[in-house]
Amino acid sequence: MSAEVWLACAVAAALAATCGFALGWAASRLPPATDRLVDRIDALLPQTQCGQCLYPGCRPYAAAIASGEADIDRCPPGGEATVRALAVLLDREPKPVDPAHGPDKGLVVAWIDEQRCIGCARCLPACPVDAIVGAHRYAHTVIAEQCTGCERCLAPCPVDCIEVRPVPQLATLKRWPRAA
Amino acid sequence: MTARHHFPAGLVLEARKRTTAAQPIVAGEPVGRVLLALDQGTGSVLEPVVAVGATVARGTVVARPVDAFGAVLHASVSGRVTAIDLREASTETGECPCIEIESDDRDAREPSLPSAVEFATLDPAALVEQLREAGIAGLGGAGFPTATKLCAGRERGARVLLLDGAECEPWICCDDALMRAQAEGVWTGAAVLSHALGGDTCIVAVEDDKPEAIAALRAALPDARRADWSVAVVPAVYPQGAERQLISAVLGVEVPAGGLPADAGVTCQNVATAAAVAHWARTGDPLTTRVVTVTGSGVARPTNVRARLGTPVAALVAAAGGYRDAPLRLIAGGNMMGRALATDAVGLTKAINCIFVATEADLEGRLHARELPCIRCGDCARVCSVGLLPQQIHRAVLARDDTASVRFGVRDCIDCGCCDYVCPSQIPLAWRFREARRHLQEREQATRRASAARTRYERRERRLREAEAARQQSFEAARAAARLATGAPGTPRPAAGGSGDGAREPGGSSSGERP
Numbered sequence: 001m002s003a004e005v006w007l008a009c010a011v012a013a014a015l016a017a018t019c020g021f022a023l024g025w026a027a028s029r030l031p032p033a034t035d036r037l038v039d040r041i042d043a044l045l046p047q048t049q050c051g052q053c054l055y056p057g058c059r060p061y062a063a064a065i066a067s068g069e070a071d072i073d074r075c076p077p078g079g080e081a082t083v084r085a086l087a088v089l090l091d092r093e094p095k096p097v098d099p100a101h102g103p104d105k106g107l108v109v110a111w112i113d114e115q116r117c118i119g120c121a122r123c124l125p126a127c128p129v130d131a132i133v134g135a136h137r138y139a140h141t142v143i144a145e146q147c148t149g150c151e152r153c154l155a156p157c158p159v160d161c162i163e164v165r166p167v168p169q170l171a172t173l174k175r176w177p178r179a180a
Numbered sequence: 181m182t183a184r185h186h187f188p189a190g191l192v193l194e195a196r197k198r199t200t201a202a203q204p205i206v207a208g209e210p211v212g213r214v215l216l217a218l219d220q221g222t223g224s225v226l227e228p229v230v231a232v233g234a235t236v237a238r239g240t241v242v243a244r245p246v247d248a249f250g251a252v253l254h255a256s257v258s259g260r261v262t263a264i265d266l267r268e269a270s271t272e273t274g275e276c277p278c279i280e281i282e283s284d285d286r287d288a289r290e291p292s293l294p295s296a297v298e299f300a301t302l303d304p305a306a307l308v309e310q311l312r313e314a315g316i317a318g319l320g321g322a323g324f325p326t327a328t329k330l331c332a333g334r335e336r337g338a339r340v341l342l343l344d345g346a347e348c349e350p351w352i353c354c355d356d357a358l359m360r361a362q363a364e365g366v367w368t369g370a371a372v373l374s375h376a377l378g379g380d381t382c383i384v385a386v387e388d389d390k391p392e393a394i395a396a397l398r399a400a401l402p403d404a405r406r407a408d409w410s411v412a413v414v415p416a417v418y419p420q421g422a423e424r425q426l427i428s429a430v431l432g433v434e435v436p437a438g439g440l441p442a443d444a445g446v447t448c449q450n451v452a453t454a455a456a457v458a459h460w461a462r463t464g465d466p467l468t469t470r471v472v473t474v475t476g477s478g479v480a481r482p483t484n485v486r487a488r489l490g491t492p493v494a495a496l497v498a499a500a501g502g503y504r505d506a507p508l509r510l511i512a513g514g515n516m517m518g519r520a521l522a523t524d525a526v527g528l529t530k531a532i533n534c535i536f537v538a539t540e541a542d543l544e545g546r547l548h549a550r551e552l553p554c555i556r557c558g559d560c561a562r563v564c565s566v567g568l569l570p571q572q573i574h575r576a577v578l579a580r581d582d583t584a585s586v587r588f589g590v591r592d593c594i595d596c597g598c599c600d601y602v603c604p605s606q607i608p609l610a611w612r613f614r615e616a617r618r619h620l621q622e623r624e625q626a627t628r629r630a631s632a633a634r635t636r637y638e639r640r641e642r643r644l645r646e647a648e649a650a651r652q653q654s655f656e657a658a659r660a661a662a663r664l665a666t667g668a669p670g671t672p673r674p675a676a677g678g679s680g681d682g683a684r685e686p687g688g689s690s691s692g693e694r695p
Contacts (some may be wrong), residue, residue, distance in 0.1 A: 047633035055635065083624070084580070089615065129636040148633045 037066045044085045046078045049128035050150030052102045057128065065090070076102040077149065108149035108164040114139040116161035123153035123162060187425040190417040190565045191598050193350040193516075195389055200475055200482040201353035203391075205361055207486055208469075212283050214256050214527060215491030216242060217269045221323030221531025224249035228279055234261045240289035241315075246383045251317040251325035251530070254290075256488035257283040267523045270512040270532055272614075275630065278527060283489070294464035299372045304334070307376045314466040315530075316457055320344055320355070320421065320450030322511060322530030326457070326692050330376050332440055333447035342441075343370060343531040344432060345386040345451040346414055348421040349514030350365040352534040355451050356469040357484040359386065359393035362455050363400035369454025370409065373459050377447055380408045384451060385430045387416040397635040418516065419565050423448045437592045446574050452533075456582025472528060474500035478507030478537030487528055487611065494505060495533050503537065511536040515543075516597045549606035560599035560609060564590050570599040570609050578618040590616050592643055 041062035048058070053074035055061040064070035065086070070088040089092035091118050094113065097104060112123075112132075119137040131147040134140025142153075144167075154162050189208035218226045226243035230236060236255040262282045299307055331526040332338075343366065357364060370382045382405075386394050397411050406440035412430045414420055424435045426448065433444045441448050445486045454468050468489055477483040480501030493510065498501060508526055511518035512532045540547065560570035566588045576584035590613050599609040 031661070042634075047630040047637065049633070049637050058634070072688075081626075086580050128640065130640050131636070146632070146636060 036177075038062045040089060041065050041086065042087065044078075044082060045075060046082060046148070048077045048148035048150045050077060050152065052076050054101070071098070073098045074101045076104050079104045105149070105164070105166070107167040109144045109147040109167055110142045110149065110151070110153055110162055111165045112140050112142055113161040113163070114141060116159055118159055119163075120158060122156040122158065126152045126156045128152060157164070182287070187328055187420075187428045187565055189563045189567070190425070190581065190596075191563055191596070191601060193348075193418050194417070195416070196351050197353035197356070197475070200473065200484065200515055201356040201390070203357070203483050204498055205471055205484045205486050206356050208488060209495065210283065210285060210287070211257070211488065211491050211495050212285075213492070214264075214281050214283070214488060215267060215492060215525070216253055216256070216279045216281065216490040217267075217271070217529050218243055218253070218278060219269065219271045220251065220253060220317065220497035220504075220529045221270070221321075222249045222251075222317075222325075225277065226250045226253055228264055228277075230255075230261050230279070232261050233266055235259070236261060236281060237288045237290040240461065240695070241291045242281075245325070248331075249325065251323070251327075252313055252315040252466070253279075253489075254315050254466040254468055255281055256490050257281055258286055258288040259283040268526055270521060270526050270529060272519070274522055277559050287463075296464050297671060298459045299375055301462050302375075303651060304376050304378050307372070308334070309456065310375065311460075313639040314460045316453065316460065316467050317472055317530045318450055318457060319452035319530060319533065321517070321531055321533045323529065326373075326449060326453055329442075329447060329449070330340040330373070332442045333377050335510045336440070336442040336445075338442035338445045338447045339377055339381065340431070340446045341370060341377055341379060342427060342446050342448045343382065343384040343451050343454050344421055344423065344426055344448055345397075346420040346426055347390075348387065348416065348417075349420070349516055349534070351475045351536055352473050352514045353475075354473040354484050354533050356390050356393050358455055358471050358472075358582065359390070360396050360453055362458075363393075365394040365455040365483070366460065367400055367402060367405070367409070367650060369451075369456070371405075372457045373447075373449060373454060382409045383412050383430060384410070385412045385414050385426055386422055388413050389416040397467040409481075418598065419594070422565065422594050422596060424594065425565055437589070445654055470528070470530060472496060472532060473534040474537070474659050476507070476511075476537035476615065477539040477542050478505055480504045489530060490527040492524065493521060493526050493528070493535055495536060505539050506626060507537045507539055509536075509538040509543065511538060516601070517595060546606070548597050551607055552605035553648045554605055554637075556606060557604060559602045559604065563598040563602050565596050565598055566594055568593060570613075573613060573616075574607065574609055577612055582620060585616055586620065591620070593617075631640070 045058040045062060053070065061070060061074065065072060071084045071092050072083055072090065072092065075082050076097055083097055084094045107116055107162055117139045119134065120133060121136050123140060124132050124134060128150060129146055129148055131143045132140050132153060133143060149164055151164055209663045218228065224247050226244045226245050230242045236242060237258040238255060241252055242247050242655045245251060259282045261279060263280040265277065266275055267278040268274060269278060297310065306325050308330045312325065316326040318324040318326060324418060341521050345355055345359055347353060366384065369411055374380065375381055383658065384397055394411055394413060399477065401409060414429045420429060420499055423441055427441055428434050431446060435441050435444045452471060459465065469486055470489065471484050471486050473484050474496050479497055485496055485499045510521045512521050512535060513519055514534055515536055515538065518534065554571055554574060556571055558571060560660060564570055573585055573588045573590050576588055593613045595610050595614060597610045603609060603645060
């Protein structure tokens with residue numbers, strides 16, 4: 001009788017110890033839950049790395065949203081669609097983008113006027129996605145497919161030969177107005 | 181053979197084409213100028229391979245596709261390229277870059293073209309390539325390149341060839357007229373396409389309201405092929421002519437959502453495409469003409485015209501006797517799925533099977549209809565030919581809930597417009613679903629762009645971190661080396677701290693170990 005009681009106690013203790021160790025190990029080795037939330041928020045941001053949200057990049061802004069430090073309305077390049085997606089993810093009310101963080105310019109890419117470029121290479125380190133090709137004393141150019149339109153290259157240019165241009169988008173379908 | 185199976189629903193519409201189809205096909209008058217749109221109806225914009233001022237002959241390649249969704253485009257007249265620029269066109273956006281060719285009226289044929297094609301001696305894969313080079317594309321209204329479809333069929337082992345002669349739009353009859361006049365051409369085309377597919381079975385499906393076409397096809401069916409080839413009669417229900425609906429009606433198999441007809445073991449081609457293939461095999465001429473129905477109450481003599489690609493719509497209407505009775509809308513395609521044109525200067529493309537000149541009466545009062553809120557009557561769900569719930573999709577689209585609209589099958593909508601037709605609230609459902617699909621496509625592009633940017637950003641960050649670490653390390657090493665050189669030999673710190681790789685360079689300690 002007493003042997004069975006001891007056995008049951010021993011089994012329960014062994015189970016508790018195993019589970020405790022496993023959970024302890026998991027807690028120390030696996031990333032915490034907030035990180036995964038940051039990943040999910042980061043996945044919805046447009047990755048322009050433009051800094052208009054006043055954070056140094058999309059991921060820091062995602063972390064700030066996750067910690068409740070920043071609101072979801074600070075991303076002009078993402079526009080209304082991003083705010084809406086974030087609102088769904090975080091179960092909040094959607095709201096318009098705060099105009100204090102800049103206008104929604106649509107999809108734009110940087111363009112370098114190669115006639116005026118002096119090849120100073122100052123815009124190269126400014127580009128967060130390495131989308132500018134060039135070297136000292138050679139004209140630079142932007143790889144349009146890689147450019148996120150963040151405008152970070154505009155300020156360093158000493159001759160102001162960089163401008164942002166809208167990307168031609170799939171136009172909306174033509175629909176004839178019905179007679180009134 | 182009569183079809184037993186049936187697709188979910190559809191509409192029985194009053195046919196308005198009996199008299200038009202009975203008339204012989206009119207040969208289009210030579211035109212002074214053709215306008216070849218670089219988007220021939222598939223949405224893929226071709227790349228021109230001729231420059232302005234170039235002299236071209238009939239059959240000279242003027243544009244080549246950049247992806248699998250475009251077909252090679254040939255000059256349809258001989259003459260000179262006078263412009264390549266953005267013009268009004270029959271595309272979704274209403275405009276498209278076009279090549280304008282001014283005819284020299286000599287109709288000289290491109291000398292490099294073959295005189296005839298011995299398709300039976302060709303390897304099937306080589307035959308498909310030659311069909312691609314001949315610019316053959318689906319003439320049923322989608323303009324999809326035939327070679328691409330045949331490739332998909334060959335890869336997936338879809339050996340059954342189904343020729344689509346079910347022309348379900350109430351006004352269109354160009355395929356009907358073609359089957360009556362060139363039934364043997366359809367069968368020759370079937371032989372070429374079957375050879376390319378490596379299959380034997382061929383079924384031509386025709387709706388039961390075209391008895392003359394059925395009789396002509398049966399009479400022209402070669403005796404040697406009677407075991408494998410047949411004519412299937414399907415009920416005249418809109419949209420019977422749609423690929424998936426026809427496959428389900430004739431063969432009783434459903435093409436999976438998001439899949440291709442080839443997944444169901446079938447390759448579907450239009451009868452007009454088959455006839456064009458036959459013409460190419462017989463003469464070596466690439467696709468430069470097509471039969472187009474010019475109809476509607478707004479033209480004097482509704483008829484079918486065989487016209488050069490790029491012929492302006494105005495010339496097509498003139499071939500049908502010109503305008504009459506105050507036309508209100510000019511539509512490329514039928515009244516159900518067609519697209520309104522802004523002007524009659526638009527050039528004929530491979531995908532335009534009908535020019536519908538509609539008057540007030542033809543539009544059945546829809547022009548003045550005002551959109552009212554959805555009353556959730558469910559009429560649209562009863563007629564949807566794919567078995568979707570348009571009212572649910574519509575609600576999801578209006579709420580801009582992409583997940584829900586995809587779940588309700590907005591991508592599976594074939595744009596047939598049955599729901600529009602029956603909607604008592606006059607809601608432009610099909611158009612709204614098209615916009616929703618466009619929006620989904622744009623969002624997917626944005627996601628792809630963002631993930632590419634993220635990868636590049638992360639790589640750059642890592643590279644900068646590593647560069648910084650390396651710089652720091654070499655700085656530390658240099659400082660340690662400097663201490664070693666200037667400091668007293670008795671101090672132990674530099675030796676212990678300067679254990680990095682750079683520390684040994686100036687000192688003599690490592691050189692002593694070398695031998």
